[in-house]
Amino acid sequence: MNLRDTAEEATFRAELREWIDSNLTDEIRHGRFEEAGRDWSRKLYAAGYAGLTWPKEYGGAGAPYSHQAIFLEEMARAEAPSHLGVIGLGMAGPTIMAHGTDAQKERHLDKILSTEEIWCQGFSEPDAGSDLSAVRTTARQEGDHFVVNGQKVWSSFAHMAEWCILVTRSDPESQRHAGLTYLLVDMHAPGVEVRPLRQITGEAEFNEIFFTDVEVPLQNVVGEVGSGWQVAMTTLLHERGTLGFALTAGLEAQIRKLTALAKQKGATEVQRDAIAREWIGLQAVRYTNYRSLTTLMKTGIPGPEGSGAKLWWSEANQRVTKLALELLGSEAQLLNGDSQSHGSAPGYWQHQQLRSRGNTIEAGTSEILRNIIAERVLGLPRSR
């Protein structure tokens, strides 16, 4: 057991920190995400920080997972914008590597790494949220292509994406997990329409995607026709597997702002107790991630102890943002300062608090996550 960086990890961290200092400009930090995020993503690629854990044969750095963890920690510490290609790098890319054809790897992986092409995810539907097996978007085979019809929802980046990983029902007679097919869809193809979905914060981070007679060539099928469920599980494994560090690092930045606010505004004994509780929880989830990471690096599979990280983080983030509003008092209801501003303005915390309500819903609702822990970790009998 050694809870400090190894010499090699410390070197990687120091170099990264120096690189961030000289490359993360105020324009990038505070600019409009669509443009500034693109600039930032390209800089990361040029410096070799995109696809850190991707194998070298696919253009990645082939680095150990510990580097990815350090990368996420340092990005959050510097409050850098997130990489525009998160879905490509974290979900589409690994899925193509695991199940894709050589032609698909050739066509897509480089452009994912360089952020030349941005990806979005077409999984959830109005009637298929937690129950992905209920998807109704159809893919009908006609000669050398599929014809896709249906609606997807809660798609980040769809308004700026070139490609979409799409789960469809290709066998109209099939039920549930069978008869699904996983497609790579060109978002500029005729019949694809993206509409922004305004959320409770007032902004539109997500989109609805409508597919009307969209033609998708057969060579864009990932895995076998009808085996879309297994392919989709690979995608979700990657979504949940690499999430813990990013979330914890984000929470750390949030709690740093919370303590600064408490020092500035003062806090009652009850509020001080609550702040200490959240800080302790942060250390707990951070060190739990390290335990899970150690298992991942030794065995290739993340340890089960990490399965609660997202569940804990989502509820902690809700408590932390409410606590900040409480410290602000009546002023909390004012919208001065905007969502981009720092932690002393009510507008910032209002935005964060409202946004946090989505945390227990997105990327697996808390109810689904508790089911997974109960059934797969504790081995309790299945509830469905």
Added chain:
Amino acid sequence: MEFAFTQEQEELRREARAFLEANPSAPLAELRDLGWLGVSVPEERGGGGLSFVDEAILFEEAGRALYAGPFLTTAVVLAALPEVDENAWSVEVDGLVPDLDAADRVLSEEMEACAAEGETLPTVDETRPLGRLVAQSHKVSVAGEWEPVRLRLLAALAVEAVGVAQKALELGVSYVSQREQFGKKIGTYQAVSHPLADTYVETELARSLAYWAAWCVAEEDEGAAVAVAAAKAQCAETAVLACERSIQVHGGIGFTWEHVLHRYYKRAQWLDAFGGNAATHRAAVAAALLDPILVD
């Protein structure tokens, strides 16, 4: 960064679990024969020459088995003595002495050692009674400071609490996997399984804090005091809540004297109360986070 136990440490855990499950109230002398006393004391002072992290494994397993006897306090005091001795040790904190009846000697916060003479008081956790020393004329001062003893003590209590939480969880999981009502295993119902999922998450979080605190103590890390306060606060509360949830999912049987759960519940509450409860330690964490550091 490597946050895992070595194979030797895992082996030590297996041995400890097997022995303590079979002998939950073995005399301290038997534990001494196994080499479990003074594990983290350097060899030149008569100890085992291992680290406090190794010793923490024993504390956790002792908690899991609800071991009765002054093992934890003896181990903590031996690390503060110039040489390992044969006494069963306890400590006096806030005027109270755990396992006074089973101890030979007691170390106080003033770093004074005396004979374990006094009155054992009726205590909720019958497996770890508290006592009060009688006034004594013969006290021997022990070289060194109380602070490192305090940190070891609190870290050890935190680790023990993780063992208690783990056992309460296992009992709950096992019961709801067998018990049937309305024609189904009750673990099928999410109202039953979700609280256990929460206990699992919280126990793993507490485990991370406890090992982190133990590692900080072993390394004499500058952040040890805050880590120990965080771990003591969170681990004891987690153990209490784990027992409460386990009692609830057991239904009526969990509320009976004959079932073992109430013993774990009482130990968990003992662990929270002794050496400063969760709120006290959180106040220390809050001070470290929020108050200006006074420099003289």
